[in-house]
Amino acid sequence: MGERKLASVDFHIHYNDNSALEIIETAKEKNLVAIALVGRAQISDKLGEYIRYGEKIGIEVISGVEYVAEVDDNVFADLIALDFDYNHPSIQDYFGENEDRQKRINASVARGQFHFLLGEGFQFTELGYQNEELLNALLGGTITEKAIRFCQIAVANPVNRDLIEKLKEENQALSEDVFQSKKDKIYYQDTKNSEAKFLWSLYFLPSKRGFIPILSSASDIIQAVHRAQGVVLYSPEGKFSDEVWVKLQQLSIDGIMGWHAGRLELSMDLLRNIRNEGLLVLGGSDYNPDRNEWKIGSGKGPMFISPGRYADLLRYKRSKYNLGK
Secondary structure (H helix, E strand, C coil): CCCCCCCEEEEEEECCCCCHHHHHHHHHHCCEEEEEEEEECCCCCCHHHHHHHHHHHCCEEEEEEEEEEEEECCEEEEEEEECCCCCCHHHHHHHCCCHHHHHHHHHHHHHHHHHHHHHCCCCCCCCCHHHHHHHHHHHHCCCCCCHHHHHHHHHHCHHHHHHHHHHHHHCHHHHHHHHHHHCCCHHHHCHHHHHHHHHHHHHCCCCCCCCCCCCCEHHHHHHHHHHCCCEEEECCCCCCCHHHHHHHHHCCCCEEEEEECCCCCCCHHHHHHHHHCCCEEEEECCECCCCCCCECCCECCCCCCCCHHHHHHHHHHHHHHCCCC
């Protein structure tokens, strides 16, 4: 008799149009009852198709999008919006695949990041065909995740080798932390990928000197998602900030992502306070099909999120939006 698998949920799965159907099938095989497909700053035009495919094979697939927003002056937070009407105009305005608008936004941010790295002394000449094509795509606005790509190009250029070694020496603690945290992941067995992650951590994390937000406030994002009858959660990912949490509560945040690829990250006192406020505590694996370093439904391995959290989400929405049973 086979081992019985416990049902669970996962509200933080990244996807692309090449991976979405396989992700849904994998989640079904792993006995997940509900998942969120989370886009990075935009949603796929095919999201409705993926939700319907989930219905067909017996798994709830809900809409999701992740966005770094400005909470206060130069204070940023990672937000995850879930279970919204993906066809609602407010969602399409912010996150839809409007190609011309998205290209303009991407290109504007990419130019800022590119000139920042030039100002730091990095060179982007004699790159070779593949990286030259990547650079042109970045500056042309056709790539959504930009900063890490610039870092990969910079690291791949031998001309930048002395500068990178100097930065690693000057920021030894950060360098060692990045390399240590990634050492067991297949993608980062290539040292250049770890060095690119180091540069990204040094320059492009929110609040770092090279970070360029896509100029939407947390207030605007929360209001847009609420108009589409969705929920927005603070996603601290191991870096919880009391300042950010207090401000987000003032902006009518709906809850917090308490699991990020592992066991519950919140202290019991904080968890009790959030529950007492009637807010949601959800989470997920942060699976990324482009890296494939964490597992759908279990993240790093120890994550288990009860299907009761999906019931919490449905109850919360029924109450907030006066929805029927």
